[in-house]
Amino acid sequence: MDMLDIHISQPVMKILRWSFSDVIHACAQLRNGGLAEQLILQMQKFGLQPSNHTYDGFVRAVTFERGFSSVMEILRIMQQRNLKPYDSTLANLSIGCSKVLELDFAEALLDQISECSYPHPFNAFLAACDTVDQPERAVQMLAKMKQLKVVPDIRTYELLFSLFGNVNAPYEEGDMLSQVDAAKLINAIEMDIARYGIQHSYLSMKNLVTPYPHVYFLLV
Known part of the structure; x- marks a missing residue:
């Protein structure tokens, strides 16, 4: 590539852009970010503007x-150029x-998704909220x-x-108002699961019945 003249015909430039993009996507599969960055710089040297597809691989x-943190910086650069990674990449x-x-990073990435046909990235976020005991963030994701x-x-x-x-933070035990709010959320979730026709699993029943034993009589 270093031997090529900067002044290249348009058809060749188009082929070069495709070639760079293919190799950068191969770098993604091989987890070679250093080489991918070198290729991006090489593209700029030849006056080739990386496409949305190229940046997605990068x-x-x-x-x-x-x-x-570095990825978020790249996403900011892409946004300035009116480009964005594919929704599947943002989800992963x-x-x-x-x-x-x-x-914070996970939520910022999910906020950029415009279309998603599966709940896995949202489930991963909910699981993280559960781990760090932040149910208020889960409400926003719902x-x-x-x-x-x-x-x-x-x-x-x-x-x-x-x-x-x-009844965890911010629904502290002993706060009757927060317990009422939690109960309302539980009721809304139970109505939602019925609306979608999804059958309870052992774990969902356990998580529901343990803090609200009276619910058992509503489910049997």
Whole structure:
């Protein structure tokens, strides 16, 4: 590539852009963020503007080496150029953030998703909320799921019952008002699970019945 003349014909430039993009996506599969960055710089040297597809591969390649803070910086650069990674990439990145309890990054990535047909990235976020005991953040994510028309699965409800079934912060035990709020949420979740026709699992029943034993009589 260093031997090529900067002044290249347009058809060749188009082929070069495709070639760079393919190799950068291969870097993502090999988790080689360093080489991917070199290729991005080389593209700029030749006056090639990375496409949305190219940046998508670059984001996934850099994630494994530099972490999520660097990825968010790349996403900001993309936003300035009116580009964004694919929704599937944002979802996978968010799952990774949730697994390491980086809730701010995970939420920021999910906020950028415009379409999602499966609940897995949201479930990962709910599980992280449950781990760090932050049910208030889960409420916001439920609103995001409804906005995107993401259909929950049984894992979603297992996590929701775990989050709101136990009277944790900010629903501290002894605060009657907060207990009433938690009970209202439980009732809304139970109505939601019935609306989707999803059958309770052992874990969802356990998470629901343990803090609210009277619910057992409503379910049998």
